[in-house]
Amino acid sequence: MPIEETDTKVTLTHPSDPSSSVTILKHGATILSWLHKGKEQLWLSDAAKLDGSKPVRGGIPLVFPIFGKEKNESSPAFQLSQHGFARSSPWEFLGQTTESPATIQFGLGPEQVDPEVYKLWGEGKYDFTLILSITLDDDLTTTIEVENSGKEDFDFKWLFHTYLRVPDITDVLVNNLIDQRCYDQLLATEYVEKAPVISFHEEFDRIYKNIPVEKSFQVIDKGQVLHNVHRDNLPDTVVWNPWIEKSKGMADFEPKSGYHHMLCIEAGHVAEYLTLAKGSKWKAAQTLSVGGEIRLQTNIF
Numbered sequence: 001m002p003i004e005e006t007d008t009k010v011t012l013t014h015p016s017d018p019s020s021s022v023t024i025l026k027h028g029a030t031i032l033s034w035l036h037k038g039k040e041q042l043w044l045s046d047a048a049k050l051d052g053s054k055p056v057r058g059g060i061p062l063v064f065p066i067f068g069k070e071k072n073e074s075s076p077a078f079q080l081s082q083h084g085f086a087r088s089s090p091w092e093f094l095g096q097t098t099e100s101p102a103t104i105q106f107g108l109g110p111e112q113v114d115p116e117v118y119k120l121w122g123e124g125k126y127d128f129t130l131i132l133s134i135t136l137d138d139d140l141t142t143t144i145e146v147e148n149s150g151k152e153d154f155d156f157k158w159l160f161h162t163y164l165r166v167p168d169i170t171d172v173l174v175n176n177l178i179d180q181r182c183y184d185q186l187l188a189t190e191y192v193e194k195a196p197v198i199s200f201h202e203e204f205d206r207i208y209k210n211i212p213v214e215k216s217f218q219v220i221d222k223g224q225v226l227h228n229v230h231r232d233n234l235p236d237t238v239v240w241n242p243w244i245e246k247s248k249g250m251a252d253f254e255p256k257s258g259y260h261h262m263l264c265i266e267a268g269h270v271a272e273y274l275t276l277a278k279g280s281k282w283k284a285a286q287t288l289s290v291g292g293e294i295r296l297q298t299n300i301f
């Protein structure tokens with residue numbers, strides 16, 4: 001059976017390769033696991049809450065309609081909690097849409113969001129439909145469509161908060177971010193990245209902005225490409241590792257040494273808000289792939 005559904009989860013198995021599968025928690029439509037030819041590609045905390053009491057620490061949580069906390073008091077998103085409500089709402093499983101490649105869909109509308117939370121976004125005046133499509137081929141593609149089905153335009157941000165699994169963060173390099181503008185959230189400073197490859201030795205939290213979509217990022221471990229992150233209509237990418245102190249402060253981050261085995265590369269539209277006019281739609285996607293040759297894309301600005 002390519003699809004297995006329980007009350008809380010859905011697992012889609014590759015139709016011609018039983019060792020490849022993706023498992024999604026209905027709460028938050030959070031991808032918890034992607035097995036590629038028997039090998040787990042995502043990191044999931046041992047203490048992640050899977051009962052809906054907290055967003056999942058690990059996998060691919062979905063960030064909408066804000067990224068982080070909105071600091072502008074006059075914004076309709078000011079009262080929303082960190083990273084918005086998509087990751088903490090119960091999505092509906094809509095079923096399979098194509099067989100080859102295998103695609104399943106999940107949906108979220110205002111009626112599924114906790115009414116107390118929904119009221120915090122523009123006093124509950126926005127109507128929206130989110131459709132998440134998950135396509136399992138040799139790659140894993142997540143496609144999001146946001147529709148403004150209401151009577152008012154609204155502003156939003158979107159992000160796939162992907163926790164990639166790595167053998168040891170101190171051995172890992174990420175390429176193709178050179179010459180991109182970035183905002184360092186720890187230093188609260190904006191600058192142009194000059195490192196030909198990024199390496200990790202301490203807490204890391206940067207928003208790389210407006211990156212040509214032709215550029216893909218590769219996570220390289222001792223000369224070997226582990227992960228490739230491709231983007232469609234997602235101009236920004238957050239790179240995050242909490243390191244020692246921040247991990248200690250997160251109750252749902254276990255084991256505490258887990259920061260060694262994860263790296264978040266989060267494709268999104270977060271540097272600026274997108275305005276979605278009433279009646280219109282916006283679509284974007286992230287594709288993760290495994291292995292391949294090292295590709296340096298330094299000549300695309």
Ligand SMILES: O=P(O)(O)OC[C@H]1O[C@@H](O)[C@H](O)[C@@H](O)[C@@H]1O
Nearest residue numbers: 082083161185205206238240266
């Ligand atoms: O703890 P949360 O809400 O899942 O956020 C985790 C991290 O998410 C990242 O996207 C942010 O850049 C970090 O600043 C943040 O700490």
